[in-house]
Amino acid sequence: MTKILVVDDEEDILDFLSYNLKKEGFDVATATNGLDALAIAQKTQPDLIILDIMMPELDGIEVCRRLRAEPQFKQTVITFLTARDEDFTQIKALDVGGDDYITKPIKPQLLVSRVKALLRRNKIEKDEKDDIIAVSDLKIDRQRVQVLRGEEIIDLPKKEFELLLLLVSRPGKVFTREEIYHKIWGNDVIVGDRTIDVHIRKLREKIGSDQIKTLKGIGYKFDL
Amino acid sequence: MTKILVVDDEEDILDFLSYNLKKEGFDVATATNGLDALAIAQKTQPDLIILDIMMPELDGIEVCRRLRAEPQFKQTVITFLTARDEDFTQIKALDVGGDDYITKPIKPQLLVSRVKALLRRNKIEKDEKDDIIAVSDLKIDRQRVQVLRGEEIIDLPKKEFELLLLLVSRPGKVFTREEIYHKIWGNDVIVGDRTIDVHIRKLREKIGSDQIKTLKGIGYKFDL
DNA sequence: ATTAAACTTTACAATTTCTTAACGCGCAAA
């Protein structure tokens, strides 16, 4: 169930938002000021927070800044509510880590579609993270064409990346030279004997040599 | 009703995919070879096409290329299916205009969520044209066709704006040149080799060159 | 119609990536 926290100091707006979101099946919590908002966010861990900017005590911008300062709210979607045409505020809102802003007056239909869009976008980002191949201490990101070892980003040139991807696609399997040629260069391209070795060497240099093993006279394999 | 066309020459895989997608409420059509696929796609006008790459006669890559050549399939989501140890074809898949890439063996859960994610993404691109995208220090305002860095307004010409928007739509993802052509110029327009570079160059000149990275032989990506 | 802006092409420079080639090492068979 998707949890949404709505924060606004005006009761009627709060009710209006809350009603429309609940009607769509969301689990809605509310707060009427900035401090409450922080406390309730801590307690309920919402997926999305709708923050009015103009509030007494702690304004929405400040609430957002404080939330973003804590790691557990890094992924939370935060969207602001603001009166129409306050360009300057909008910019500021995004500066403190807001994902979107909605201008008042709010049409229910727009609100709901905007909220859904934001949640979708967030979910997609999560889905895309699943597309990363993880082997031993390496994470291979095909979409980004890069390899991660811990926090370290390792950029590989095309051929090296393809080679690594091939070896890693079946950890432990031995790939013969023929097989590697066939799959990476294709049947028609002819390259010299040492070409693969050189690429293997560079890979070892960059990702560590323990993982890629040579089986003399047979081929190479990636071990975990 | 969302229509999906599944194409694979192995009957059991076809059944497996078809079963799992139908269970989720999709309207599924099938084809067992490339030529059939083209014919059925014409007839049923599916929203999404799942294409096995390895097929006799006409392989998935070629089917995709031909589909993309026709305007009515420009918006259709196309995703490839491939065995794990053929991962290296990924770049090729993107080149011919594929939207995603699913590797066998396929887990039903993953398949379904991936398919839904793709459809969502497609839908978002259609009906989410009115919000501001914030990435790193940039705010990109679609309706005003302008970019903000802090308080500074950066006006971009149309092509440059489209290019930036494309790269930023999925930060970190690598877009191949072919993909950029497809999405910005369309399949029928032919422009010279250096055209993209020039636009990239101008973008870098205006928004700073650190963000847009070149991956030689692959494409460009927007990082951070 | 004139001008300016946007877009594309051209020609070449710069850069990165890939491949080659020469040599060394180790191991196993002769």
Next chain:
DNA sequence: TTTGCGCGTTAAGAAATTGTAAAGTTTAAT
């Protein structure tokens, strides 16, 4: 021990790809 084979290593330069400036072309606006 010697020989031969296969692989590792290195550096150089080939090949491929991209960057850049400037000139041409199209498009839009006044």
